[in-house]
Amino acid sequence: MNIVISADMEGVSGVTSPKDVNPGSDGWNHFRKIMTEEVNAAVDGFFDAGARNVVVNDSHANMENIVIDLLDPRATLISGRHKKHCMAEGVTKDTDGFAFIGYHTAAGQQGIMSHTYSGDIYSAVWLNEQICSEGYLNALYAAELGVPVVLISGDDLTIEDAKRYAPDAGYAVVKRCIDRFTAEVIAPVKTYEIIRNAARDGLKRIRKPELDKGPYTIRIEFASANQVIAATHIPGVRQTGTREATYTFDTMEETLRCFEAVTILGNNSRDAVYG
Numbered sequence: 321m322n323i324v325i326s327a328d329m330e331g332v333s334g335v336t337s338p339k340d341v342n343p344g345s346d347g348w349n350h351f352r353k354i355m356t357e358e359v360n361a362a363v364d365g366f367f368d369a370g371a372r373n374v375v376v377n378d379s380h381a382n383m384e385n386i387v388i389d390l391l392d393p394r395a396t397l398i399s400g401r402h403k404k405h406c407m408a409e410g411v412t413k414d415t416d417g418f419a420f421i422g423y424h425t426a427a428g429q430q431g432i433m434s435h436t437y438s439g440d441i442y443s444a445v446w447l448n449e450q451i452c453s454e455g456y457l458n459a460l461y462a463a464e465l466g467v468p469v470v471l472i473s474g475d476d477l478t479i480e481d482a483k484r485y486a487p488d489a490g491y492a493v494v495k496r497c498i499d500r501f502t503a504e505v506i507a508p509v510k511t512y513e514i515i516r517n518a519a520r521d522g523l524k525r526i527r528k529p530e531l532d533k534g535p536y537t538i539r540i541e542f543a544s545a546n547q548v549i550a551a552t553h554i555p556g557v558r559q560t561g562t563r564e565a566t567y568t569f570d571t572m573e574e575t576l577r578c579f580e581a582v583t584i585l586g587n588n589s590r591d592a593v594y595g
Contacts, residue, residue, distance in 0.1 A: 321416040321523070322373045323366050323470070325395075326407045326458060327359050329380035330433035331422040331474030333494040333511040337501045341433070343382050352385045354508050358421050358494070361512040362471060363392040365490075365519025366419070379407040380422070405573075406437075406580050408458045417470035417526055418462045419519065423478050426453035428541075431477040432495065432503050437579065440595060441586040443541040443563070447575075452538070453478075457576060459485040460536070463529040464572040470522035473515050475503060490522025536575040537568040542586065543595055550589035551582045 329341045329348075332355045340347040363374050374395040378386045383401050391397060403409035411418055425431025428444035429451060436445045436454055445452040447460070455478070459469045469486035472479060475497045482489065494511040496504040542548055542563045551557050557567040557578070565582070569575045 321371045322414055323371045323375070323417045323419060323523075324410040324415050325359060325362055325374065325376045325419040325421055326379045327355060327376055327386065328407070328420070328422040328424065328454070329355050329385060330424040330435075331478055331494070332358055333508045334505050335422075336432060336503050336505070338433070338439070341380065343385070348385075353387055353390060355380075355385060355422055356387045356390045357508065357512055358473060358515055359386065359395075360390070360392040361515040362419055362421055362473070362519045363395045365516040366417075366523055367394060368516075369520045369523035371523065375410045377403075377407065377410045405461070405576065407454060408461050408576065411462050411465060411467055413465050413467075415462075415465070415467045417523060418459070418467050419471035419522070420455055420458070420469065420482075421471075421473050421515070423455050423472055423474040423482075424453070425475075425477050425481055426451050426456070429453075429477070429481075430497060430500065432475045432497050432500065434500060437583045438587055441543055441547050441583070441590055443543055445541075446539045448532075448537055449539070453481050455482055456485050457579065459529075460531075461572040461576045463531040466528055468526060468529045470526055471515075471519050473511075473518065488522070488525045488527055490518030490520070490525075492518035534570045534572070534575075535568050536570075536572060537566060538575060538579060539566045540564065540582065544590070547586040547589050550585040553585060554578065554581055557582060
C-alpha cells in the first residue's frame, strides 16, 4: 500500500502558540523535532499494518520543517514551496491512504491555533456552506481521486471535526483544547504511541471514500476589506460582501488550487501592523 502523510505543526504535541511554530524561532526549532517524531510514529504504524511505501509532505508554513536526519529512513520527504497541490502534494490515484499529522480546526472555530491555510487573513471559510478546515478541504480533494483519509492527529476538537469527513480513520488526540492558545498536553513519548496505534487501526479499516460531487462553492470571510479586493483579481472570484468573496468550480482540484491563489494574494495584501 502507498501512503502519503501531510504533516502540519499547530496540532503537534505541546504546541500552543505562534512562538512554537514560526520558522527560525527557538520554539520552532524544538517542536520541529517533535513534529518529525510524530511523523515517524505514523510511518512505523503504517509499515506495521502493511504499508510498502510512505511519502511525507511537509505542509507547514515554509514547508521546510521536518528534520531530515531524524526522519524514519523507510519514508521519503517532499520538502519546500511552492507545490501544485500544497498540503495535498503527493496524493495521486495510486495512493491508497492519506494521513494528517499535526492538524487543527478551521478559521473562526475553537481549537489550538485554529485557522484555514493562513493564520490571520480569514475569519471563516465555508465549502458548500460547511465550515471548511484544512483537513476537510484536503480530504475532499483526495476523495476526488478515490483516496481515503486513514489517520488524523491533533487536539480533541480537530478529531471531532475529522469525524464528519473521515469516519473510518484512526484518530490520535495528542492534546486537549482549553482555549485557542491554551491546551492540556501530555508527554510526547506518549503521543508517539497514540499515533502509532491510530495509524495501525486506520489502515486496517481502510475503504474507498464516498464523494459528494461538485460543483464546489467556497465562501470566504476575510479579516479586512482590502483582502477581498486582492482576491478578486483572480477570474471567477467575486465580491459578495464588504469582507466576503465567493467562487465556484466543478472539481476539487480547481477549488483547492484557487484557494491557494486566494491565500497568496490575501497574505500579500495585508499590512504588517494593520492586517
